Amino acid sequence: MNRVSFTTASSLVLCSIAIGHAQERRFTGSRACAQCHPDEYRKQSATAHGRALYPAITHPLISRVDAKAERRSNYDFRFGLRSGEFRVSVSDEKDVIHVPLQWAFGAGAQAVTFVGRIDRDWYVENFFSYYPGIGKLAVTPGQQSIEPKTLPEAVGLVYRATDPREGVVRCFRCHSTGPIETAGPAINPSETGVHCEACHGPGSEHVRTSTPKLIENPRRLKAAALNDFCGECHRPPAAQGTQINWNFSWNVRHQPVYLSQSACFRKSSGALSCLTCHPPHEPLRHEVSYYNGICGSCHASIHAGGSRMTNCIDCHMPRVTPQAPLRFTNHWIGVYGAGAHLKPISYE
Ligand code: HEC
Ligand code: HEC
Ligand code: HEC
Ligand code: HEC
Ligand code: HEC
Ligand code: HEC
Ligand code: HEC
Structure with missing residues (x-):
């Protein structure tokens, strides 16, 4: 890279x-x-950048999870705010364990995932995340196929604290700004969320x-360098020789990898970058007309009229759902076949 x-x-x-x-x-x-x-x-x-991480008790959506109960195979989960702490109590027929969940990852545009500290060396990512779109707790991405055998295992996926390759500290690196204190008993980011100095x-x-x-000022970076820059967190284009599995729907969330495949990107001499569509200090835009205008700036009246042709994104940057209700936009701009949203037709 x-x-x-x-x-x-x-x-x-x-x-x-x-x-x-x-x-x-x-x-x-x-x-x-x-x-x-x-x-x-x-x-x-x-x-969403600015709100990508919160101490759990201060997350704006935390009251929606308070007092919620859930079940995972033979284990009962109960979430609650208690004397200044957000925690989950997990029980089987015999025992119960209480785990404080100090951190809430995700602004809530798609999902909020709770992370707790077990001790100095170990953290746990709770099995349940909150999905505001459906107003429910459901399985955390990546934990679908794990079958717990013991009560502690049922709580969620356990991570080492600071291991550089697989430690939970990696979550903080992409969801916070500035140096992260790791020497003390708990991981402590300088500033929660992605703010000014992250970029x-x-x-x-x-x-x-x-x-x-x-x-x-990233403004000075060329389009390809911006893919790498934003890709520090959004994942960069694949290094040469690394094979990407285009049939694996989770990969669609790595926008730089996909955008860099597009003819629009490859053949526009650096005129198309992440910043063409995403002003860096503003929330994600959703209006169809906004994106149509951007496509139109390079493709004037490409299709003959007709109201069917008025949402460029719908056909050329289709949505992909690796796990309902999560939804990502395929940034490989192209011509797609009906129902085949992972790869444009001519590249199959
Ligand atoms: C330090 C890591 C980091 C960097 C650098 C970064 N992002 Fe992000 N970005 C994130 C995280 C984390 C989220 C998820 C926020 C959430 O929903 O909790 C995100 C979300 C987004 C979203 C979706 C926002 C929404 O409202 O759903 C867009 C668009 C985006 N980033 C674009 C960019 C662009 C363009 C750049 C480069 C100029 C960039 N990001 C650089 C970490 C980063
Ligand atoms: C390499 C950087 C990186 C790491 C490491 C990382 N995230 Fe993220 N995270 C992102 C980005 C970028 C987004 C925005 C994804 C998008 O919308 O395309 C995001 C989005 C999210 C969201 C919002 C829901 C979603 O899936 O879009 C949650 C929740 C989340 N991350 C939790 C975590 C947790 C928990 C960890 C650690 C186990 C973690 N992240 C590790 C970069 C990272
Ligand atoms: C005491 C005032 C002051 C503070 C505090 C300040 N800036 Fe600036 N900043 C300026 C001035 C003056 C300029 C140049 C004029 C302009 O672009 O507005 C500038 C320009 C910039 C530019 C454009 C630089 C370029 O060459 O393109 C960036 C980016 C920037 N500031 C980011 C920040 C960030 C991030 C912080 C906080 C860490 C910050 N500024 C704090 C006064 C300040
Ligand atoms: C996700 C990355 C990102 C974050 C976070 C971010 N910026 Fe920027 N900033 C940029 C980029 C990219 C540009 C260049 C914008 C352009 O050319 O359209 C920029 C430009 C600027 C400029 C120059 C004026 C301009 O609009 O070109 C200033 C000043 C600035 N940013 C200040 C800030 C401050 C203050 C914060 C925090 C409140 C902040 N930025 C957060 C990416 C970011
Ligand atoms: C900065 C200019 C630019 C922007 C903005 C742009 N494109 Fe393109 N697009 C191009 C260029 C250049 C080509 C390649 C044309 C060629 O091969 O002669 C292209 C090719 C295409 C193709 C054919 C793809 C293929 O694989 O052959 C489609 C479809 C397309 N664009 C749709 C869109 C849509 C939809 C948008 C808005 C989301 C958009 N473009 C935004 C420049 C742009
Ligand atoms: C041609 C326009 C265009 C360009 C260029 C573009 N995006 Fe997007 N992006 C979109 C659209 C459209 C959406 C979906 C908006 C919505 O949800 O309504 C989106 C959504 C996103 C999201 C939210 C999650 C998702 O996948 O839906 C992230 C994160 C994001 N873009 C990051 C990036 C990054 C990083 C780059 C540069 C590598 C980039 N985008 C370049 C148009 C663009
Ligand atoms: C209903 C789906 C649909 C919508 C909406 C749509 N397109 Fe297309 N587009 C297609 C299909 C299918 C093709 C390939 C066959 C063709 O050329 O008509 C295509 C081809 C293209 C091409 C490549 C043409 C070439 O000669 O290689 C471009 C560029 C393009 N569309 C841009 C746009 C833009 C810009 C918009 C929004 C104004 C848009 N499309 C809206 C389905 C759509």
């Missing part, structure tokens, strides 16, 4: 300044940006000096 010129994940970036010695740039948090960029701050804080890099020196040169 091609790394972009600056990093989103490291806690410190060294940069030379005019007086000749290196100055450390540190993360300061988005509030520091608000005083000089109030519009960006207000809009961006309200996006603009550490801002302390820019805040101190107001110098534009001391802050990164």
